[in-house]
Amino acid sequence: MSDSQTLLKVEELAMRFPVRGRGLFSRTTGWVHAVNGVSLEVKKGEVLGLVGESGCGKTTLGRCIVRSLKPSEGHLYYRQPNGETADLATLGTSDLRPLQRQIRVIFQDPFSSLNPRMTIRQIVGDPLKASGLSGGSELEDRVAAMLRRVGLSPGHMHRYPHAFSGGERQRVNIARALIMEPRLVIADEAVSALDVSVRAQVLNLLRDLQDEFDLTYLFISHDMSVVENICDRVAVMYLGKIVELADTAELYAEPQHPYTEALLSAVPKPDPRLRGAGRRIRLSDDFPDPASPPSGCFFHTRCRYADDQDCVNRRPELRSVGADGHSAACHYSEKLELAPAVEPELADDVSITSP
Numbered sequence: 001m002s003d004s005q006t007l008l009k010v011e012e013l014a015m016r017f018p019v020r021g022r023g024l025f026s027r028t029t030g031w032v033h034a035v036n037g038v039s040l041e042v043k044k045g046e047v048l049g050l051v052g053e054s055g056c057g058k059t060t061l062g063r064c065i066v067r068s069l070k071p072s073e074g075h076l077y078y079r080q081p082n083g084e085t086a087d088l089a090t091l092g093t094s095d096l097r098p099l100q101r102q103i104r105v106i107f108q109d110p111f112s113s114l115n116p117r118m119t120i121r122q123i124v125g126d127p128l129k130a131s132g133l134s135g136g137s138e139l140e141d142r143v144a145a146m147l148r149r150v151g152l153s154p155g156h157m158h159r160y161p162h163a164f165s166g167g168e169r170q171r172v173n174i175a176r177a178l179i180m181e182p183r184l185v186i187a188d189e190a191v192s193a194l195d196v197s198v199r200a201q202v203l204n205l206l207r208d209l210q211d212e213f214d215l216t217y218l219f220i221s222h223d224m225s226v227v228e229n230i231c232d233r234v235a236v237m238y239l240g241k242i243v244e245l246a247d248t249a250e251l252y253a254e255p256q257h258p259y260t261e262a263l264l265s266a267v268p269k270p271d272p273r274l275r276g277a278g279r280r281i282r283l284s285d286d287f288p289d290p291a292s293p294p295s296g297c298f299f300h301t302r303c304r305y306a307d308d309q310d311c312v313n314r315r316p317e318l319r320s321v322g323a324d325g326h327s328a329a330c331h332y333s334e335k336l337e338l339a340p341a342v343e344p345e346l347a348d349d350v351s352i353t354s355p
């Protein structure tokens with residue numbers, strides 16, 4: 001990795017799951033392409049958002065990065081604290097373990113992700129104990145300090161998860177992730193299950209902790225408003241591929257991929273002059289089957305700009321479409337560059353259906 005500001009470089013990553021027929025010993029009949037050739041960089045100290053509809057592969061990408069899944073193909077170049085680079089995609093278990101401590105996950109559901117039979121001390125302290133980094137009274141002190149830091153009391157240590165609200169449980173989840181002093185945190189829909197007011201508090205906490213612990217976040221979400229609020233850059237994922245990546249302000253003001261445009265059209269905009277304001281682009285429900293993705297551009301079956309030549313036949317590459325690393329994978333943005341700038345028409349609703 002040439003850029004010293006890059007913490008993680010994901011290169012042509014793919015994750016396929018086998019599709020099996022019915023029956024106990026059935027053969028593999030196909031493959032779900034959950035992550036399909038993703039390349040992106042996560043910069044040190046940034047919050048990189050990863051957005052897209054349910055089933056587009058966000059969680060699978062996150063699970064590959066923490067290596068709870070071994071990718072089918074590609075590379076995950078991770079810059080270690082000593083400056084050396086390791087490919088997480090290919091490392092064996094013993095080399096991987098110390099690096100996995102540096103990359104932790106905060107899960108979505110604060111109810112199902114905490115073992116109801118474990119005390120908060122056990123839940124938060126177990127990763128330290130399991131890795132042999134701490135034990136006894138030192139471990140207890142570290143758990144107490146971390147609980148304090150996430151806004152809980154050390155007195156909560158001997159209680160069980162059922163005694164806590166959703167927001168408090170998510171604070172326990174955050175404490176469990178941070179007790180290992182990670183460098184990269186994958187927040188997978190970390191605030192999606194919370195009430196709006198609690199969500200704001202937890203987002204503020206994540207921001208404060210980022211400063212205090214010098215963290216980098218990969219922030220996975222389907223909520224474009226939350227992402228706009230917390231992320232420095234945003235990657236948009238569709239059917240296992242990144243279709244657009246840009247600084248947050250740039251992406252929200254000038255989306256260059258019709259899929260991003262459709263996602264953003266659902267976000268209320270205070271300024272009617274912004275692109276896409278005033279119209280809601282409804283995507284048809286026929287999200288393609290990741291086991292048999294469409295030809296050409298994967299989005300063409302739901303895209304209102306698609307033509308039957310380039311879009312149906314030719315797969316667009318992610319390419320530069322603007323300043324500061326703004327890139328998009330779309331033939332439509334190629335045409336945009338050639339076409340004279342026109343104001344988008346304002347309509348109440350534009351429905352998108354398959355051609």
Ligand SMILES: Nc1ncnc2c1ncn2[C@@H]1O[C@H](COP(=O)(O)OP(=O)(O)OP(=O)(O)O)[C@@H](O)[C@H]1O
Pocket residue numbers: 017018032033034052053054055056057058059060061222290
């Ligand atoms: N273990 C698995 N075996 C088979 N298919 C899987 C497996 N895990 C995920 N998939 C499939 O991979 C695709 C991507 O799933 P993934 O959970 O990564 O998407 P997502 O964008 O995170 O969605 P959500 O927000 O609903 O979690 C989906 O089609 C899903 O059904």
